[in-house]
Amino acid sequence: MQLHTTLCHECGASVTASTTLTSLASSIEEENIREAIAADETSIRSFEGHITSMQKTLNDLRSQRAILAKALAQKRMLAAPISRLPFEILAIILAQVILSDFDSTPDSSLISQHPVLLACQRWRDTVQATPEIWVNIRLHPHFDGRWCDTLIECIQRSGALPLDIHLSHATPPRWDAAHGTFTFREVVPEEQWRAVEKALLDSAPRWRCMHLGMVHPPRWLVTRIRNLPTLTDLELDRAYQHIGGRNEVALFKDAPALTRARLSYMRLSDISLPWPQLTHLHIVLGARMGFEFFIVALRNCSSLISLALTMDHRDLREGHRPISLPNVQSLALRDGGVQILYLLKAPQTREIHLSSTDDERRYDFSEHLDMLHAFGACDTVMAASVTKLSLAVVTPGPSWGINLMRVYTGLTSLRVVDLTEDRHYEMLHVLAVLGRHQQLLPRLKRVLLPKLNIAGLDVAILRQVAETRAEHCALEELEVRRIKCVPELLTCLREAGMTVYARRPAALRRPPKESKQLGAEHARLEWDSDMLSDEESTGDVSEGGDESNPFAELERESSEEENNWDESEEEVSDWDDDWEEEVDEEEGDVEVPGVSEDVEDSNSEEGSESEEEDEFDAYGGNESDESERMRLGAATLMLLGLMQAADDID
Structure with a gap:
């Protein structure tokens, strides 16, 4: 073969x-x-x-x-078209992609892991050569073992641009499994501070914002930082272990551009700041944190435009001279910080926010409202110039609304949040007063009641507000949490020129862009979010919490309540119908509390405790409905009482 x-x-x-x-x-x-x-x-x-x-x-x-x-x-x-883009255009596009993700997860250690750096060598080189991507440095030294390497990389790649440096361990980084894990460390090793020493000292003249949140750099490093010519914003949150102490540290005194300072639980006697040049000051002052020094410093804040203050309760009516802040336009006062109104002389005030914890044993909000009333009564010209008032209240009593409205007559925006769980009496009171006393707040254009649910008899109160305000002033906007839609009511509101916003129903929701802008406005006015406790007063503060929004917890509660409301929407509808039928049976021809004079007379005659108990029991049912009967009966009595209280004041 x-x-x-x-x-x-x-x-x-x-x-x-x-x-x-x-x-x-x-x-x-x-x-x-x-x-x-x-x-x-x-x-x-x-x-x-x-x-x-x-x-x-x-x-x-x-x-x-x-x-x-x-x-x-x-x-x-x-x-391909994208490959023909000039370097500058490509850098803008890639920066936008990375920074949009950075906004949702602000952590500089994640930038080097971003998918755009893995696409090609040109994109990776472009990102690394774009300083704007690296200037906002946010790291968690107590959680991230490689934070010092990331800090050095960011400083080197940021070129000569101003730096915003945020070092914090108040909250852990929001990493997922794809980005690794983290382990909390009580103390940042000193060798890591040694590793970043040169980078920090060399970049100090470029610092624009410095935020230390429960992070304690060693004293040998702090004392070597002197010249800070571009520093405009300073935030120190419980960072006094090494920055403060028995010896004063003049770290931020040589900062000619510094205008904003936020100090939380810092010993003010141990920190030297250029107080006269500050325009925005936010202080959370715990016990034994240098209150007397704070008073002295505040007297020197002649350029101050915005003041946010939280502190423990103390009586400031005696022993202190008045404090003149001639340029202040915005006041955000929480808990004992409201006491500062006894001392302030602020003729340019335009915005006021007062809030309190929900612990009535510690802070009596009715006293705070009395202070606010006295603050305006002492300077009626200033009070008439205040345009925005925001209150987070704890059931102060039936007469507070009228008393304040008679002093702060120039309000164009009024926001009220009732901190009392499962009650919205104070917000209903606002509506009742506005509907009944049309001569009050003639310039009012916006009423925000973000925790108020309107249903049943509340609808008639809202109708009265629309009708009376349409005749006497230009009320343009009302915001509530939920409203039971009645076509006739919506027609009435439109005819009155009012726009109503609510979370429910969805058709009444505020446009997202407008809602975001309004939220940013509230965040600016309501700067302080911390709750003052005994542990916080001594500097031992628990971790967590939203440091930028004082109503973060309230919003979470509202979200939970909204879910509960949605789950029982049918039950609520039945409750409204039953409530209206029972009120008709009990009160005869009563239409709406605060509208019918007959109801006022009948209510004044039924003042005895036994008669109130009989009326309460009339919301019959079995024992399983006892909690609902209590809620319905108390709400009805409250509505009737609001009207009577308003007449008594008149």
């Missing part, structure tokens, strides 16, 4: 072999068979050699084909 294979058709190179096929060998043919075996083995080795050579040739061809395919892909990529 002859075998033949052509290796090259051009030169004719080939490989040949011959063999014989036998079925059974005789004794005479055995010698010939041995020779044939040897010849076949030689031919096989020859074929294997040629196969190896050809395989090498094929591998070379495949490798060269891969190179050509890569070159072709690169040429096609170069022909």
Whole structure:
């Protein structure tokens, strides 16, 4: 048998072999068979050699084909529109992509892991050469073991741009499994501070914002930082372990551009700041944190425009001279910080926010409202110029609304949040007063009651507000949490020129862009969010919490209540119908508390405790409905009482 294979058709190179096929060998043919075996083995080795050579040739061809395919892909990529973008345009696009993700998860350690850096070498080089991406440095030294490497990288890649440095462990980083895990450390190792020493000292002249949140840099590092010519914003949150102490640290005194300072639980006697040049000051002052020094510092804040103050309760009516802040336009006072109104002389005030914890045993909000009333009564010109008032109240009593409205007559925006759980009496009181006393707040354009649910008899109160305000002033906007839609009511509101916003129903929700702007406005006015406790007063403060929004907890509660309301919406509807039927049975022809004079007379005659109990029991049912009967009965009595209280004040 002859075998033949052509290796090259051009030169004719080939490989040949011959063999014989036998079925059974005789004794005479055995010698010939041995020779044939040897010849076949030689031919096989020859074929294997040629196969190896050809395989090498094929591998070379495949490798060269891969190179050509890569070159072709690169040429096609170069022909794509995005590859023809100038470096500057590409940098803007990539920066926008990375920074949009950074806004939702502000952590500089995640920038180097962003997917755009893995797309191609050009994109990676572009990101690394774009300083704007690296200037906002946010790290968690107590959680991230490689924070010092990231800090150095960000400072180096930021070029000569101003730096915003945020080092905090108030909240852990929001990493997911794809970005690794973290382990909390009580103390940041000193060798890591040594590693970042040169980078921090060299970049100090570029600091624009410095935020230390429960992070304590060593004193040897702090005392070496002097010249801060571009520092405009300073935030120190419980960072007094090394920055403060028995010896005053003038770290931020040489900061000619510093205008904003936020100090939370810092010993003010141990920190030197350029107080006269500050325009925005936020202080959370715990016990033994230098109150007397704060008073002295506040007297020097002649340029102050915005003041936010939270502190423990203390009586400031005696022993202190008045404090003149001639340029202050915004006041945000919480808990004992409201006491500062006894001392302030602020003729340019335009916005006031008061809030209190929900612990009535510690802070009596009725006293706070009395202070606010006295603050305005002492300077009626200033009080008439206040345009925005925001109150987070704890059921201060039925007369507070009218008393304040008679002093702060120039209000254009009024916001009230009732901190009392499962009650919205104070917000209903606001509506009742506005509907009944049309001469009050003639310039009022916006009423925000973000925790108020309007249903049943409340709808009639809202209708009265719309009708009376349409005749006497230009009330343009009302915001509540939920409103039971009644077509006639919505028609009435539209005819009155009012826009009503609510979370429910969805058709009444505020546009997202407008809602975001309004939220930012409230966040600015309501700067302080911390709750003052005994542990916080001594500096041992628990972690967590939203440090920028004082109503974060309230919003979470509202969200939970909204979910509960949605789950029982059918039950609420039945409750409204039953409530209206029972009120009709009890009160006869009563229409709405605060509208019918007959109701006022009948209510004044039913003042005894026993009669109130009988009226309460009239919301019959079995024992399983006792909590609902209590709620309905108390709400009805409250509505009737609001009207009577308003008449008594008149």
